[in-house]
Amino acid sequence: MDKVIDIHDISFSYNGCLALDKVSLSLAPGIYGLLGPNGAGKTTLMKVLLGFLSPPAGTGNILGHDIRTESREIRRAVGYMPEVECLLPLLDGVGTVAYLGELSGMTRQEAMKRAHEVLFYVGLEEARYREAKSYSTGMKQRLKMAQALVHDPKLLFLDEPTTGMDPQGRQEILELIRDIAVKKTMSIVFSTHILSDLEQTCEQVVIIDKGRIRTLADIHDMRARNYDTYELKLKGEAEEFFSRLADVGVHRHPIERGVTRIGVPPDFVPADLFRLARDHGLQVRHFRNCKTTLEELFITLIEDNHGHQE
Amino acid sequence: MAIKSKGYQVWDGQLLRRALGWTPIFRQGVLQVFRKKRAKALYIFAGLPLLIFAAVIYVMTKPELKVFSEFIREYGTDPKLFGAYFTNGFMIFILLLLSVHAGASQIAGDRKSNAFALYFARPITKLDYILGKLAVVMFYLLAFTLAPGLILILLKMLFTGSMVIDLQVAGATVIFPLLVSLCFATMILAFSSLARSGKLVTVVLFVLYFASDIVQGILSGIFRSRWFHLLSLRENIQNFGWTIFGANTRADDVLLGWLSGLVLLVLTAVFGGVLALRIRRVEA
Numbered sequence: 001m002d003k004v005i006d007i008h009d010i011s012f013s014y015n016g017c018l019a020l021d022k023v024s025l026s027l028a029p030g031i032y033g034l035l036g037p038n039g040a041g042k043t044t045l046m047k048v049l050l051g052f053l054s055p056p057a058g059t060g061n062i063l064g065h066d067i068r069t070e071s072r073e074i075r076r077a078v079g080y081m082p083e084v085e086c087l088l089p090l091l092d093g094v095g096t097v098a099y100l101g102e103l104s105g106m107t108r109q110e111a112m113k114r115a116h117e118v119l120f121y122v123g124l125e126e127a128r129y130r131e132a133k134s135y136s137t138g139m140k141q142r143l144k145m146a147q148a149l150v151h152d153p154k155l156l157f158l159d160e161p162t163t164g165m166d167p168q169g170r171q172e173i174l175e176l177i178r179d180i181a182v183k184k185t186m187s188i189v190f191s192t193h194i195l196s197d198l199e200q201t202c203e204q205v206v207i208i209d210k211g212r213i214r215t216l217a218d219i220h221d222m223r224a225r226n227y228d229t230y231e232l233k234l235k236g237e238a239e240e241f242f243s244r245l246a247d248v249g250v251h252r253h254p255i256e257r258g259v260t261r262i263g264v265p266p267d268f269v270p271a272d273l274f275r276l277a278r279d280h281g282l283q284v285r286h287f288r289n290c291k292t293t294l295e296e297l298f299i300t301l302i303e304d305n306h307g308h309q310e
Numbered sequence: 311m312a313i314k315s316k317g318y319q320v321w322d323g324q325l326l327r328r329a330l331g332w333t334p335i336f337r338q339g340v341l342q343v344f345r346k347k348r349a350k351a352l353y354i355f356a357g358l359p360l361l362i363f364a365a366v367i368y369v370m371t372k373p374e375l376k377v378f379s380e381f382i383r384e385y386g387t388d389p390k391l392f393g394a395y396f397t398n399g400f401m402i403f404i405l406l407l408l409s410v411h412a413g414a415s416q417i418a419g420d421r422k423s424n425a426f427a428l429y430f431a432r433p434i435t436k437l438d439y440i441l442g443k444l445a446v447v448m449f450y451l452l453a454f455t456l457a458p459g460l461i462l463i464l465l466k467m468l469f470t471g472s473m474v475i476d477l478q479v480a481g482a483t484v485i486f487p488l489l490v491s492l493c494f495a496t497m498i499l500a501f502s503s504l505a506r507s508g509k510l511v512t513v514v515l516f517v518l519y520f521a522s523d524i525v526q527g528i529l530s531g532i533f534r535s536r537w538f539h540l541l542s543l544r545e546n547i548q549n550f551g552w553t554i555f556g557a558n559t560r561a562d563d564v565l566l567g568w569l570s571g572l573v574l575l576v577l578t579a580v581f582g583g584v585l586a587l588r589i590r591r592v593e594a
Contacts, residue, residue: 005391037411040560047593050431050594052430072433072435073433074433075430075431075432075433076325076433078431079429082424082428082431084422084424084427085424086425086426086427086428087423087424087425087428088420088425088428089419089420089422089423089425090368090419091342091343092344097335099338100428102334102336102338102431103331103335103429103433103434104325104432104433105325105327105328106323106326106328106435107323107326108324108334110321114321114323115320117321121318121319121487133423147428148431149318151321151325152320152321176318179317179318180318181319182317183317183320185320188558204331236503
């Protein structure tokens with residue numbers, strides 16, 4: 001299959017408030033991060049893709065199934081881990097997963113067998129006979145992950161899967177996502193606003209803001225293409241110095257306690273900076289190459305985008 | 311070795327395409343209701359009318375027990391006997407208890423725990439969901455109305471040694487419990503879809519049931535008119551029951567009975583509409 005997701009000009013509004021604005025997206029099999037600030041339209045996009053919401057405009061298909069007419073087929077082939085805390089009343093862990101497997105179309109026996117497997121997989125083997133209501137937040141997240149995996153979907157939507165988890169639990173969930181991705185049998189769309197989660201799991205990222213897809217790019221390419229960043233601390237009056245740096249395309253972002261982060265163009269030679277500082281009578285107290293975090297890239301992209309709109 | 315340490319395991323089975331997508335919801339719901347606290351005590355309680363009326367039929371068919379049959383003379387005909395079985399106040403109260411027991415938390419519980427996000431991520435429609443929940447409540451209501459009614463017909467045939475049965479009674483034994491159960495089931499599920507607490511649903515249903523009875527009693531008393539019976543759920547069930555079983559003979563009683571049936575149908579449609587509308591608006 002060429003594309004797992006292929007949608008064109010999808011729009012959706014909640015009571016006149018535009019949540020998705022002519023969204024077009026084509027994703028080949030793989031693992032993708034869906035990144036955006038709160039209210040950007042991530043969850044709405046997932047709900048449209050799953051057929052929960054019917055968009056008034058636009059076309060598209062998921063795994064070859066039309067999003068307007070074949071939502072049942074889509075939900076048969078797709079796994080969904082919702083963002084909200086949700087469970088089935090009065091059921092234990094294994095009962096919940098088996099029942100949802102059965103609703104997906106598995107036979108009762110197969111669903112029960114598979115429920116045990118996936119609960120082992122997500123690390124709930126000890127707690128599988130406990131009522132799900134008694135689970136901790138982290139355990140509930142794992143249970144949601146298990147129910148999304150029970151019918152072995154071809155495409156997995158994870159909506160904020162690490163929300164509310166402690167650092168260790170978060171790492172374990174990310175490890176599971178990486179493990180699933182390694183098998184290459186399932187594509188994953190992983191929505192989050194925790195950027196480090198994406199850096200650890202995804203190769204590609206879709207950035208969405210104000211209901212529009214801003215970019216779809218390889219995380220490593222983005223970083224390499226756009227930024228080479230240093231932290232710099234100087235002693236002395238540096239305004240003239242920074243003005244000269246700006247002339248050669250260096251961006252300046254003060255951080256704290258006299259430390260400034262500078263973004264330099266790819267052809268910039270750090271030795272030139274030292275020479276310039278000496279010429280201006282400045283002492284370089286601190287100079288360190290720093291890896292640009294995805295968070296900085298993300299903020300820059302969103303800010304650039306807002307700047308363009310204004 | 312834990313599966314986790316082996317990594318993710320691919321499932322190589324085939325997913326079914328169920329023609330009746332609601333059947334897993336029905337099966338799961340029936341089991342869950344059965345496992346509730348005090349369920350067995352309620353079922354024994356709900357089974358009492360069957361035992362009593364089985365005994366009545368036995369006494370009526372045995373001339374040697376004539377001394378007892380004097381006490382049950384008023385049930386001398388099939389319409390009266392079966393009408394009394396289905397419309398006695400105890401039976402209607404049992405239906406109310408069973409509705410609450412099986413239905414109060416069906417949707418309210420799902421709302422409270424955000425279960426819709428899990429249900430509707432599966433290949434089931436909202437109609438499947440409603441039918442599944444409705445089938446659970448109907449199962450318990452019919453298990454203590456339709457099923458015992460059919461058993462009583464069989465017992466009657468067995469004790470009299472005759473296969474002859476009044477066709478109106480036989481038809482009413484099927485239709486009456488179906489309609490009344492559907493009315494109770496849509497009502498409890500409609501309330502359940504409006505709340506997030508099964509206890510609140512229970513209170514609302516009991517209040518409405520008794521309030522309709524009290525208002526009817528007061529208005530009937532003041533105006534000396536039986537037409538106010540149409541305001542009471544219990545009276546509507548009883549009037550319709552007596553009429554459909556053919557136990558009413560006076561023309562205005564028959565008319566009131568059919569109007570009561572119409573009220574029950576309208577209530578079923580209204581509650582069904584509310585239920586459908588609520589579930590249709592649910593966002594997963």
